Amino acid sequence: MSTTDRRTLIVDAAIDLIATQGLRALTHRALDTALDLPTGSASYYFRTKRALIEAIVDRITTRSREDFTAAQLTPTDPIDPDTTAAGIAVWLDRLLTDRRNHLITRHALTLDLLSDPDLHPRLARSLFSTERARNLFDAMGIRDPATAAADFIALLEGAIFDRFAGSRASLAAGTPESIRQLTNLVTICFRGVMP
Template sequence: MCTTDRRTLIVDAAIDQIARQGLRALTHRALDTALELPAGSASYYFRTKRALIEAIVDRITTRSRDDFTAAQLAPTGPIDPDATAAGIAVWLDHLVAERRNQLIARHTLILDLLSDPELHTRLARSLFSAERARELFHAMGIPDPATAAAAADFIALLEGAVFDRLAGNRAELTPGTPESVRQFATLLTIYLRGVIA
């Protein structure tokens, strides 16, 4: 196994460890045990816990950017709020279904990293892009500087909707179902229609 593959394997195991057992359970030794690696393997690739957490932040950020690109959600041409909400709803549903452990680890780390402004900021911006949100509202005809405020509010809405699905009132709603997509779409449609009203 090459170094890059082993590093990725360790980072993914760390994400799963945080999601299943919490941040306190994340140790180099626990990762070695979980992956059946020789003792000291995780600490060889990530000398400190902070280095491991930095790699987790990078992994979540890269995956988020790749997913967004694959979903082809960047605005092109006139924006229909209902169609835009439906497209983003499908993407959010996929996010919650396919990346549950990453999302749980991210929320856990965001709170833990409040005292580390550099890593906290990187992680807070890892899932949704303020720049892409501003592009959306600009394409919807929202004038500057109102686009920045609309984008920030929209990201707050997305963050809340995702958290609600992980640990809130709608945690029981099964992702990957029409009901799940519909709930996201309804919420987003209300916001997007309100912005252009």
């Protein structure tokens, strides 16, 4: 196994460990045990816990960008808000289905890193792109696309949290009901800012 593959394996295991056992469970020894690696393997690749957490932030960010690109959410010209809302809802539902552990870990780390001037902003921007949202609202002809984008990202953050840890956590992702709920939410947001 290459060094890059081994590092990715360790980071993915760290994400799963935090998501299932909490941030306090994250230790190099716990990763060695979870992956059945010789003692000291995780610390060989990530000398400090800080280095491991930086790698987790990078992994979540990279996967988010890759998933967004793979979803092919390029707006049509002219923008059809209903079609765009449905596409975003499917993407969000896939995020809840395929990357639940990333979401849980991201939230745990976001709170833990509130006072970290480097990692907290990186983690806060790791899931959604304000620039892409701003471009979307600009293409929709919204008067203040920057404000609309910031509000939209805040809505998505809340909606995602609500679905994996909030009052709607019982609504199963990967179902038509899930996509319908997310589509309705995004559609309401779009209608609220449309000229």
